[in-house]
Amino acid sequence: MSAGTPHKAGFEETAIALILGLMTMITFVNVVMRYVFNSGLIWGLEVTLILFAWLVIFGISYGVKITAHLGVDAITNLLSPRARRSVALIVGVICIVYSFLLLKGAWDYWAPYAALDRTSGRWFPTGFEKTRDQAWYITDQVPMLDFLRFLEPLINQGETYDxxxxxxxxxxxxxxxxxxxxxxxxxxxxxxxxxxDGLIVSHEVEDEIEHIKDHQWEE
Structure with missing residues (x-):
């Protein structure tokens, strides 16, 4: 990307920005209401915890996208470019398989809450198996939003969510x-x-050291 070219925000960037904004707003409003009006948003803490969990999970894929995850490349740097590329491809395949297994586990955990079936198979999905409906589970304090009422006939057998x-x-x-x-x-x-030539190796520590050195030379 050339200098001056505007960066187009991707899905993760937009989601992370929105989540941070919502967390800040909810926390600020809750603090003001508590210390000024002796009141508060009873659902504020739970929503903030939910948003924080979303923030972390979005951050994982975002870190892969921008190669911001930390990694150790002391050994791979000793290899030839061709060997380093081969190792990176092997690592990439391992990460893809791991992510696929993680996706299966995530679906199997979430599916009952959506009145859907889990996948069969211990490691890789071989189909779907009959799963007990858990769509009636609700959060502790977060109120139901009216625009989500369409879910009630779809997954909760027409029963209303409070x-x-x-x-x-x-x-x-x-x-x-x-x-x-x-x-x-x-x-x-x-x-x-x-x-x-790699997947998720970040050199932010080395970059920061070089930045400090350059700053010292300028002084």
Missing amino acids: KLPRVIPYAILPVGAALLLWRFIQATIRVWRGQA
Whole structure:
């Protein structure tokens, strides 16, 4: 990307920005209400915890996307470029398989809350198996939002929700796992095409040391 070219925010960037904004707003309002009006948002803490969990899970795939995860490359740097690329491709395949297994586990955990069936098979899905409906589970304090009432006839047999169903906050599990799988696939393709020589190795420590050295020389 050339200098001056605007960066187009991706899905994770937009989601992370929105989540941070909502967390800040809810926390600020809660503090003001507590210390000024002796009141508070009874659901504020639970919503903040849910948003924080979403933030972390979005951050995992975002870290893969921008190669911000820490890694150790002391050994791979000793290899030839061709060998380093081969190792990176092997690692990429391992990460893809791991992400796929994570996606299966995430779906199997979330599916009952959406009145859906878990996948069969211990490691890889071989189909779907009959699963006990758990769509009636709700959050502790978060009120039900009216625009989500369409879920009641779909997954809760027409019964009304007095609190937000857990299927909503737990949806980040399969979404986050799918994003992680997609980002690892993209990263591996970049290595295959020769556009990168690694997956998630970050040199932010070395970069920061160089920045400090440069700053000292300027002084």
